[in-house]
Each structure stands twice: as structure tokens, then as C-alpha cells.
Amino acid sequence: MFKLILSNLRQRPTRTLVSVIAVALGVALLLVSMGLSYGQLVDTVRRAQGIGGDFILQPSEASVIFALNSGTIPVRVQKVIEEVEGVEAATPILAKFLGDQFHIVFGIDPESFGRVNSTLSFVEGGRFSEPREVIIDTIYANSKKMKAQDPLQILGHEFTVSGVFREGIGARVLLPLTTLQELNGTPDKATMFFIRAKEEVALEQVYESLQERFENYKITKTAELQEIMMDSTPVFKEFVTAMVFISVTISFLIILLAMYSTITERTREIGILKSLGASKSYIVRLILNESLLICAVGVGLGFLATFVVIELLMAAFPTLPVAISLFWRVTAAAMAVTGGTLGALYPAVKAAGMDPVKALGYE
Amino acid sequence: MSEMIGMTRRKDVVVVEDLQMVYRVSKLEVPALRGVDFTVKEGEFVAVIGPSGCGKSTLLHLIGGLLKPTSGRILIEGVSISSVSDFERTEIRRQRMGFVFQSYNLLNTLTARENIALAKRIQGNGHYEDGSAHQILRMLGLENKMDHKPWELSGGEQQRVAIARAVINRPAILLADEPTGSLDSENSRMVLNMLRELNSVYGQTIIIITHDPEAAATADRVIEMRDGKILNRVQNMFYAMEEKRS
Numbered sequence: 001m002f003k004l005i006l007s008n009l010r011q012r013p014t015r016t017l018v019s020v021i022a023v024a025l026g027v028a029l030l031l032v033s034m035g036l037s038y039g040q041l042v043d044t045v046r047r048a049q050g051i052g053g054d055f056i057l058q059p060s061e062a063s064v065i066f067a068l069n070s071g072t073i074p075v076r077v078q079k080v081i082e083e084v085e086g087v088e089a090a091t092p093i094l095a096k097f098l099g100d101q102f103h104i105v106f107g108i109d110p111e112s113f114g115r116v117n118s119t120l121s122f123v124e125g126g127r128f129s130e131p132r133e134v135i136i137d138t139i140y141a142n143s144k145k146m147k148a149q150d151p152l153q154i155l156g157h158e159f160t161v162s163g164v165f166r167e168g169i170g171a172r173v174l175l176p177l178t179t180l181q182e183l184n185g186t187p188d189k190a191t192m193f194f195i196r197a198k199e200e201v202a203l204e205q206v207y208e209s210l211q212e213r214f215e216n217y218k219i220t221k222t223a224e225l226q227e228i229m230m231d232s233t234p235v236f237k238e239f240v241t242a243m244v245f246i247s248v249t250i251s252f253l254i255i256l257l258a259m260y261s262t263i264t265e266r267t268r269e270i271g272i273l274k275s276l277g278a279s280k281s282y283i284v285r286l287i288l289n290e291s292l293l294i295c296a297v298g299v300g301l302g303f304l305a306t307f308v309v310i311e312l313l314m315a316a317f318p319t320l321p322v323a324i325s326l327f328w329r330v331t332a333a334a335m336a337v338t339g340g341t342l343g344a345l346y347p348a349v350k351a352a353g354m355d356p357v358k359a360l361g362y363e
Numbered sequence: 364m365s366e367m368i369g370m371t372r373r374k375d376v377v378v379v380e381d382l383q384m385v386y387r388v389s390k391l392e393v394p395a396l397r398g399v400d401f402t403v404k405e406g407e408f409v410a411v412i413g414p415s416g417c418g419k420s421t422l423l424h425l426i427g428g429l430l431k432p433t434s435g436r437i438l439i440e441g442v443s444i445s446s447v448s449d450f451e452r453t454e455i456r457r458q459r460m461g462f463v464f465q466s467y468n469l470l471n472t473l474t475a476r477e478n479i480a481l482a483k484r485i486q487g488n489g490h491y492e493d494g495s496a497h498q499i500l501r502m503l504g505l506e507n508k509m510d511h512k513p514w515e516l517s518g519g520e521q522q523r524v525a526i527a528r529a530v531i532n533r534p535a536i537l538l539a540d541e542p543t544g545s546l547d548s549e550n551s552r553m554v555l556n557m558l559r560e561l562n563s564v565y566g567q568t569i570i571i572i573t574h575d576p577e578a579a580a581t582a583d584r585v586i587e588m589r590d591g592k593i594l595n596r597v598q599n600m601f602y603a604m605e606e607k608r609s
Binding site: 271272279280 | 462464468484
């Protein structure tokens with residue numbers, strides 16, 4: 001059967017190629033879009049967790065998408081947080097989304113930030129000591145080809161890069177909290193607080209104490225940030241569903257079209273197979289296996305196309321985070337195969353049900 | 364169902380009883396067969412002749428289980444294929460029948476070898492490379508053409524591949540629909556000789572539909588049809604020979 005399938009596909013190379021490319025397109029579309037959206041989300045979570053806090057305190061209506069919030073919590077809340085039993089340290093952070101550069105900057109208080117975070121390390125230069133100094137991470141520095149002491153424009157003001165830190169902590173650009181408050185027009189305000197619990201105290205206990213003390217605020221465990229972000233990111237789930245649907249639909253329609261036209265062209269061949277005693281299930285398997293082979297090659301090509309597109313995107317936008325998990329690879333392959341199989345099912349059943357005499361007489 | 368001739372017991376391979384076939388085209392009923400009865404015995408070579416539209420091909424398709432009759436009965440080795448399910452009819456076709464068509468009906472995407480192997484695989488016998496297959500291929504003069512695609516073969520060669528494909532599973536009956544209809548006289552003769560040889564050497568039961576008097580003359584018995592009925596049995600060399608032997 002495999003030889004027959006292979007020879008049929010070789011006999012119609014253009015249609016086979018178009019079908020394979022279409023399946024690959026569906027796979028690549030799903031993987032690239034998921035890779036970019038999940039990449040952004042996973043990267044945000046990783047860097048938030050990189051700050052080192054165990055909890056994030058925000059106003060009750062705030063989003064865990066930091067870029068969507070402005071600074072509304074008074075900085076003096078820090079002292080109240082640190083008075084809660086089991087809290088080691090708290091640090092205020094003002095997040096500001098730079099629309100023109102499409103990334104977020106954090107305003108940090110170096111002293112308290114240092115008490116919450118213990119992993120900030122520099123590959124070049126050091127912490128800022130002046131209001132108009134910033135520190136940037138290695139990815140930002142590499143993508144902008146910047147180094148310590150280089151000038152950097154933020155919100156229409158010129159800063160000097162005082163140091164380049166290893167990426168994975170907070171934002172790609174960190175600047176003094178007071179400076180960002182001033183530029184943002186929100187003096188003494190923070191977007192959120194990162195809170196570190198004492199090591200000897202159980203996190204759950206600290207969490208309950210914080211919730212009790214700040215009942216009108218939202219307390220998020222940083223360990224659960226990814227799950228919470230997926231649930232609360234606007235239209236994220238709808239976007240994922242739409243992407244999966246589009247991917248399946250592309251495979252379904254293309255395979256349906258290809259297989260439908262192929263069985264029409266091969267009506268006589270189906271009649272011959274029936275005259276040889278091929279059962280209905282044999283004909284169905286023949287058509288389904290043919291579509292499976294197209295889908296399998298399409299999935300492989302889709303993976304390759306995804307790799308190429310991601311490499312090109314990374315070369316063009318080095319700060320772009322991309323995360324294509326095994327789950328999404330398997331999902332993309334499964335969706336392509338499901339769409340292809342569903343698309344081939346109707347033509348396969350139609351072929352199996354053909355009247356052999358009419359099929360043999362088909363010209 | 365069977366007949367004692369001396370010590371030889373010849374089975375009835377095909378028994379057709381009061382076979383009727385009516386095609387329905389919209390609300391119009393077109394009778395193709397109007398009560399056909401005949402029997403074909405094991406090892407018999409029968410030719411069915413008659414003008415176009417007399418019901419020859421319909422008869423062949425009914426015997427081959429490709430069609431279901433409107434009424435009447437067809438027994439293949441004692442099994443009524445007119446009353447079994449589609450699945451069972453397919454099974455009988457796969458295990459007990461071989462078809463040869465006027466237009467060869469080889470799969471163009473496969474080589475001669477692969478076309479023959481396909482019939483073997485569909486029957487569930489795996490590879491065709493066994494001794495008997497080689498004998499048949501040698502007899503059909505196809506040994507050097509096995510890796511050619513159908514379009515690389517002459518009409519005669521294609522029909523020989525089609526015959527090899529039809530008999531490779533050693534079917535109980537070989538059904539041939541105008542097997543020489545598309546061939547020149549030389550190739551026709553060659554194909555007919557091969558059918559004759561298959562019949563005489565291997566005892567292959569053969570029913571052919573033909574317009575060709577030469578093809579009809581190759582058969583042991585000729586059944587003439589007109590307007591969906593059997594007119595007469597023009598010749599019955601088979602019975603004559605059996606009677607002579609007995």
C-alpha cells in the first residue's frame with residue numbers, strides 16, 4: 001500500500017507539494033504565533049521571578065501584565081509591608097511601558113531592591129549612583145550594541161549607562177525609582193512591591209499574613225505568576241483557540257480539496273482496486289494514509305519553516321523572546337494531522353462507496 | 364451441482380439461475396438481463412458473444428460481484444453472491460476471481476511487477492515471488508518487462524500483465540471483458556493463446572465476453588446473447604470432450 005501511496009503522490013507532484021506547503025503553513029503559523037506570545041509571557045514571568053521576591057503586591061484591580069498598570073501605590077506602604085510578620089524585605093517598583101521602543105522599564109530603589117534581590121550581577125560597570133544613570137541587561141546591550149558610559153534616550157531624556165547586568169532580572173532597563181516617578185508624573189508612587197519572605201517562615205503563612213493586612217490589595221505568589229498571567233492576559237486564551245482553529249482549518253480544507261480532487265481523478269483507479277477485491281476499508285486506509293503522509297511531511301516542513309522564521313526574527317529583533325515548548329510542537333503536529341485526517345475522511349468514504357462498474361467506466 | 368463423468372467429478376464453479384437485471388435511470392426502467400440461466404464447470408473456457416447492449420458486460424459484472432442482480436441467483440462455488448453482503452461479495456471477488464478488461468486497467472503509477480504484486484497484497488498473500496508466479500510470468504513472456512511502467516509497454520504486453528495480475532492469486536474464475544478488443548490481430552492471437560494455455564495447462568476456468576469470432580472460437584463453449592437473453596449454446600466442445608472421454 002505504501003508503494004501505491006508514494007507513487008500516487010509522485011505522480012501529482014504539484015498538488016502534493018502545494019498540499020505539503022499548506023499543511024506546513026498551518027503548523028508554522030501556529031508555532032510562530034504561539035512561540036512569540038508564549039515567549040513574551042514566559043520571559044516576563046522569568047524576569048519577574050528573577051527579581052527574587054516571593055510575592056507581588058498590587059492594587060486590587062491591577063493586572064499582572066505590569067505594562068498595563070500605572071503607579072498608584074504610595075511608596076511609604078513599603079514600611080507597612082515590612083512590618084508584617086515573616087516579611088524579610090519589600091521593594092517598590094514603578095513599571096513604565098515605552099511605546100516607541102516597545103519594551104518596559106522599571107524604576108527601582110537600589111537599597112531595598114538589593115535586599116530583595118541577590119542575583120543582580122554586572123558584566124560591565126556597576127549600579128547607578130546618579131539620577132540620570134540607568135543600567136541595562138546584556139540582551140539589550142547586545143541588541144543596541146551598547147556598553148557602559150554610552151548615552152541612552154528614555155522618555156525624551158538622555159541617560160548614561162552606568163552598567164550592564166546579566167539578563168533575567170526585572171526589565172531590560174532599570175533606572176532610579178525617583179527619576180522614573182518624576183518623568184512619569186507620579187511622585188512617591190509605585191506600580192507594585194516585590195516582597196521577600198524570611199527563609200525560616202513558611203510562605204503560605206506569610207501569604208496569609210499579607211492577605212490579612214492588605215485585604216484591599218492583590219497579592220500574587222511569584223511562583224504562580226505564569227499560570228495567573230495566562231488566565232488574566234486579555235484575550236490570550238481566545239488568541240490561542242483562534243490560532244489552533246486556523247491551523248486545523250487550513251489543514252482540513254487543503255487536504256479535503258486535494259483528496260477530493262484526487263479521488264475524482266482516480267475514479268478509474270478506485271474501480272480497478274475494487275475489481276481486484278479491495279475492500280472499502282482498504283480504499284479508506286489508502287486515502288487516509290496518503291493524507292497522513294502529506295501531513296507528516298507538512299509537519300516536518302512546518303517545523304523547519306518555524307525554525308527559519310524564528311531565526312530571522314531573532315536576527316532582526318534580538319530582544320524578542322520566543323518560547324516554543326514541546327507541548328506546542330506536539331499540538332501543532334496533532335492539529336495538522338487531525339485537520340488532514342478529517343479533510344481526507346469524506347473523500348475516502350466517498351471513494352470507498354463508489355460503484356465499481358461506474359468507476360471502471362469513468363473516463 | 365456437480366456431475367460425474369467417468370471417475371472425474373467436475374464442480375459447478377458458476378451457476379446462474381433466472382438472472383434478471385434492470386437498470387433504473389430516473390423513473391425509467393431499462394432491462395439488461397431477462398432471465399438468464401447457465402452453468403460453468405471447473406476448467407471450462409466459455410465465451411459469451413452478442414451485439415452491443417445485449418447484456419454481456421452486465422452478466423460478467425454480476426458474476427464478478429461488481430453488481431447486484433435485480434432478481435435471480437448466482438452461485439460461485441456453491442456460494443450465492445447475489446444474496447450476501449457487500450463485504451462478503453468483495454471477499455469472494457478478492458479470493459475467487461480475476462478480472463481482465465479491454466482497456467487493461469493497469470495502475471499507471473506502478474510498474475508491471477508492482478501491479479501484479481498489488482493484486483497479491485490485496486488478496487493478503489504478501490509477496491508474489493513464489494514458484495507458481497514465476498511459472499505464470501514465464502508463460503506470459505513477461506520476465507523482462509517487470510520493471511516497466513504500463514506506458515512503456517505495448518498494448519499486448521499491457522494485456523499480458525493484466526492477465527498475470529488476474530491469475531496470480533489462482534482464482535477460481537477468470538473473467539475477461541473484451542480482452543482482445545484493443546489489440547491488433549497478432550497481439551490478439553498471442554493473448555488468446557495465453558488464455559487457452561492457462562485453461563489447458565493450469566485448468567483455469569475462464570469466461571470471456573467478446574465480439575471477436577476468433578476469440579469465441581478459442582473457447583470450449585460459446586453462449587450467444589441477444590436482448591438480455593441467452594439465444595443458444597452455439598458450441599460445447601467441453602461437454603463433447605468430457606462425454607467422449609467418459
